[in-house]
Amino acid sequence: MFTGNRSIEVREFADPAPGPGEVVVGIRASGMCGSDLHTYRAAAAAPSSDLMVQGHEPCGDIVAVGSAVPSHVANVGDRVMIHHYWGCGTCPDCRSGWPQMCSQMEPRVATLNEHGAHAEYMKLPAIQTLPLHEKLTYKAGAAIGCGTGTAWGALERLGDVGGKTLVVFGQGPVGLSTTMLATALGASVIAVDISDGRLDIATSLGAQSVVNSSQVSDLREVIRDLTGGRGADLAVETSGATPAARQALDVVANWGVICFVGIGADVFFNTKDTLRRQLTLRTSWTLSTVQQIRCAEFVVRESLPVDDLFSHSWALDDAAAAYSWFDSQSDGKGVFELPPR
Ligand SMILES: [Zn+2]
Ligand SMILES: [Zn+2]
Structure with a gap:
């Protein structure tokens, strides 16, 4: 969590359980994005108890599937990228792949009003997971979720x-x-x-x-x-x-x-x-779900070295050092990498 003025706290949470229509992803890579620094550098915007887990470039394996999730949408063991916003699902913006622009409800945004991916697990609607191509690493899938996307x-x-x-x-x-x-x-x-x-x-x-x-x-x-x-x-x-x-x-x-x-x-x-x-x-503001899939396909087709964008890899416990390094903005990209569960 970003607790304000460049300070970081690592907290313990109960493991999430998926509700109807939801999945839990075991995070394998969670990218550090330039926009994190706006929140990191600012004074804390919410009371400490309301702060959200940071990290909006998630990638990992589905480890639990809730009820009412059809098997063609998500299964335990699927390698997935994540579109880190979700909305009503039915308005024109959501249907066109832009849930971050949902006109029917306040969009849910990982790190803003939902917990993000700098954690072992992340719970989210199943339809916001996108298949991760076998030729893409978890950290490439993370980057495509925001920075590269x-x-x-x-x-x-x-x-x-x-x-x-x-x-x-x-x-x-x-x-x-x-x-x-x-x-x-x-x-x-x-x-x-x-x-x-x-x-x-x-x-x-x-x-x-x-x-x-x-x-x-x-x-x-x-x-x-x-x-x-x-x-x-x-x-x-x-x-x-x-x-x-x-x-x-x-x-x-x-x-x-x-x-x-x-x-x-x-x-x-x-x-x-x-x-x-x-x-x-x-x-231009980030990308749609459809564009995220297209970007990933292009990266695979052209064998682009997305992994080379990353100059540093960190463990979650190193979060304070990781963001202090990232704050200097002089190097490549950072990522938290987690072992399989
Ligand atoms: Zn909507
Ligand atoms: Zn971002």
């Missing part, structure tokens, strides 16, 4: 990226995933970050060029030089930092399309200066 969602928002130049701002777990997936989709990626270590990982995942934005005086000029004087066709902003979000507007060419994924930036633009460039600005 969020990158996939953003690329689907951009549309056809093949053959285009794409600037990816921020090379944390989402940015690195964007670099990897977009390269496999045929884009020429220019990766931007302020950490040389992260830029090295971006190069290994296929980035055509890398730029340390803290060491250049005019990023727009650098991007122009790298794109034959035009500017980039596309940009994805994953850092959530206001300077990067504003630069995203600067580095694209006329008709450029920008997708904002990082949380927390303020983006302003002056219509007189910007309007004649015919820009398109989009936002």
Whole structure:
């Protein structure tokens, strides 16, 4: 649990039992996602007794199935990814695979109003489990559940990226995933970050060029030089930092399309200066169940090295050290790995 102001507590809970329509997943991998840090760094938002178990990138094996779960939906022993949101199940948003946008009830969100996956077990509706392909590791399935999946969602928002130049701002777990997936989709990626270590990982995942934005005086000029004087066709902003979000507007060419994924930036633009460039600005929030399946299939088909995104693996008891490390934001991705049960 995040108890506020970067403090962590490991607590004991009774093992959950599945109700009707539910399953319990024995967690094998639970990813650390950049958005965890917003909660980790904040003052505790709820009384200590109401705090939820953290971790919204779960992956594991089904260990118990409740009543009213058909055998074609879930069985003990199934390896599963998890879509970590659930809603009413019947409104247009839920039916289209976006339960996080449910219009009929307050969506249930692992870590926010439901317990998450930094635990031995997680209980959830059976239909929110998705099959984990035999070629994917548990930690790859965890990443596809949010960080890598969020990158996939953003690329689907951009549309056809093949053959285009794409600037990816921020090379944390989402940015690195964007670099990897977009390269496999045929884009020429220019990766931007302020950490040389992260830029090295971006190069290994296929980035055509890398730029340390803290060491250049005019990023727009650098991007122009790298794109034959035009500017980039596309940009994805994953850092959530206001300077990067504003630069995203600067580095694209006329008709450029920008997708904002990082949380927390303020983006302003002056219509007189910007309007004649015919820009398109989009936002993207994680991904749907359908996209999660599609992302996993693409990763398998292209044999993408999702496991290479992870630089650190931790045990649950090391949670305080793990988040203290992750807070520095200078390395790859972290994951809690648990033995089979
Ligand atoms: Zn709904
Ligand atoms: Zn996330």
